[in-house]
Amino acid sequence: MLCKNYSPAMSTDTFDRARSAGYLANHMARLFAQRLHERIRPLGLAPAQFMTLLALWEEDGLTQRDLFERLDVEQATMANTLARMERDGLIERRAHATDARAKTIHLTKQARELRGPAQAAARDVNAMALGHLNGDDLDLFVSTMRSAVERLKAGEAS
Amino acid sequence: MLCKNYSPAMSTDTFDRARSAGYLANHMARLFAQRLHERIRPLGLAPAQFMTLLALWEEDGLTQRDLFERLDVEQATMANTLARMERDGLIERRAHATDARAKTIHLTKQARELRGPAQAAARDVNAMALGHLNGDDLDLFVSTMRSAVERLKAGEAS
DNA sequence: TCCTTTTCAATAGCAGGCTATGCAATTAGG
DNA sequence: CCTAATTGCATAGCCTGCTATTGAAAAGGA
Numbered sequence A, B: 001m002l003c004k005n006y007s008p009a010m011s012t013d014t015f016d017r018a019r020s021a022g023y024l025a026n027h028m029a030r031l032f033a034q035r036l037h038e039r040i041r042p043l044g045l046a047p048a049q050f051m052t053l054l055a056l057w058e059e060d061g062l063t064q065r066d067l068f069e070r071l072d073v074e075q076a077t078m079a080n081t082l083a084r085m086e087r088d089g090l091i092e093r094r095a096h097a098t099d100a101r102a103k104t105i106h107l108t109k110q111a112r113e114l115r116g117p118a119q120a121a122a123r124d125v126n127a128m129a130l131g132h133l134n135g136d137d138l139d140l141f142v143s144t145m146r147s148a149v150e151r152l153k154a155g156e157a158s
Numbered sequence C: 001t002c003c004t005t006t007t008c009a010a011t012a013g014c015a016g017g018c019t020a021t022g023c024a025a026t027t028a029g030g
Numbered sequence D: 001c002c003t004a005a006t007t008g009c010a011t012a013g014c015c016t017g018c019t020a021t022t023g024a025a026a027a028g029g030a
Helices: A021-043 A047-058 A064-071 A075-087 A109-113 A115-130 A135-154 B021-043 B047-058 B064-071 B075-087 B109-113 B115-130 B135-154
Strands: A091-095 A103-107 B091-095 B103-107
Touching: A021 A047, A021 A115, A021 B021, A021 B047, A021 B115, A021 B135, A047 A064, A047 A075, A047 A103, A047 A109, A047 A115, A047 B021, A064 A075, A064 A103, A075 A091, A103 A109, A109 A115, A115 B021, A115 B135, A135 B021, A135 B115, A135 B135, B021 B047, B021 B115, B047 B064, B047 B075, B047 B103, B047 B109, B047 B115, B064 B075, B064 B103, B075 B091, B103 B109, B109 B115
Parallel strands: none
Antiparallel strands: A091 A103, B091 B103
16 A cells, blocks of 8 residues: 555545645645745735746737736636736736737836846745755656646546 | 756746746646546535545544644635535534634534545546656655645745 | 627636734733 | 733635636638
């Protein structure tokens, strides 16, 4: 009995939260978000806004569809995040060149200037979580998360 | 340059979402929650309710404080989750034996009967995400998540 | 051309995370 | 014993995720 919370034959009274990958993933992600939020709140940012900025710092002028596909969230989630970012002066929406339904999303000067400090905050949190690992162990951990993401995305209906 | 998103000397234009542990943790946790929710929705459960049940299946009659400390969420978060669980007939609250402020949380028959199928669903999702790993690799991955959780909890102010 | 289908985005409503507040009951000090 | 501090819980308000619905514009087919 490996007790890794995925043996079909496991008895029903041995599910161990502390060894369940899904449980730990949730716990770890909440803590990452809390630590990040502490550090970027002084910049006027919240975690989902930072995530959105990561995409827009890479490429400005994307549409809402581009963004929610790249970040793998639902369209409605992206729409709400963008509304808060517009309210907070981080982005502005402009008419799309060829499609009257769409708008392109553009960073304000304020948002462009946050790139350095916000990314530094994120690196700081990553180091706090995993700075004890050597390069190979970190590579393996990150790769395993990426493979889990791919497998979970593929298993949408399973 | 290791490009693992935590070198302080890293230039500001190289932050790579796909290699950031925090970003991947968030993405992975959202997918875990989605896949779990698909499977436990037919049982009338949502992910945070399942997490709460994991604690109550282990030990019934806990107080709200016991629960939010074990699950590492805020008291207000737990209060809201318990309100929804009471609404849905999963728990009932009884007067605490010695403290008139507190209530003890007790599973209903319905909730006790969900243990087998709900834990099976969670194991299924864990296997979908990580079933390609051998025992040692899985152990290492889970251990690394646990160490990240501990380090992130310790660094509350840092 | 005209009509149907698809696509882009906004909105409503809910779950679950957070902070901040407030009330009631208990505990601790004087 | 009486007050002050602490503790248990509820509530309000916000952010971020989700599903479902809607309206408007674009694309496609007859």
